[in-house]
Amino acid sequence: MVKTPEEYFSGQSFTPPGVTGAPSALSAAEQAFVQKYLGVDALADLSIHTPTDAIGAAPGAAPGIASAPGVEERENHSAPAAHVAVSLKTRLTTLPTVQMVSFYVREQIFLLPVCVIIEVLRHMPLTRLPMAPSFVAGVVNLRGRVTPLLHLDALLTLDQQHRYTPESFIVVCGSEEMQLGLIVDKIHTMYMLDQAKINWNAEAQLGASADLLCGLAEVNDHLHGIVDPQMIVEKLLEA
DSSP states (O other), X not given: OOOOHHXXXXXXXXXXXXXXXXXXXXXXXXXXXXXXXXXXXXXXXXOEEOOOOXXXXXXXXXXXXXXXXXXXXXHOTTOOOOOTTSOHHHHHTTSSEEEEEEEEETTEEEEEEGGGEEEEEEOOOOBOOTTSOTTEEEEEEXXXXXXXXXXXXXXXXXXXXXXXXXXXXXXXXXXXXXXXXXXXXEEEEEEEEEXXXXXXXXXXXXXXXXXXXXXXEEETTEEEEEEOHHHHHHHHHHO
């Protein structure tokens, strides 16, 4: 039986990330983002945001779902900790099955591997960045991590309305180098997919968003793109 995202995440015992908001604690990617779009002075003015509205929880409920280093280990008990030099696709192709969360961006369904998800949150206030590309909604200091919030509709679809409303969800994902908040319309469901259902070399079929997707997965006779946060970080820093 396939669990809903609410059932899966509520069943995890995750530990919130450490709070290390000082500029000296920034990773190389975070430093590049701050210097390019925010500025150290503005960073110092960002208050740490600790949301309490996790997916499936009402306002004022228990703290939001935070990540644990063990998420990927639960998919592959023998796998070492992820290293930034190894691509997400390379790591996932070594697994017999890959657990994915599906979500809507406008009317389209996309997938994201569970091993890169840190937490799933509801709409939150953000700081706008006038100098950033239009696909950047803004930035938050999320539990001490500089976290850009990005319009996935602008990155993955032809819809350029860049909607961010109180009904929006934010899938927080990334690596030790950079944390991202991906703005989606709705969380769909959870899948455990065999490698036979995934095409990791589908560049010709991916279309305009090929540079942000690492593969295609067949789900119920439909093909859905698999989003790669590492590729989005590269696009963000190159924009």
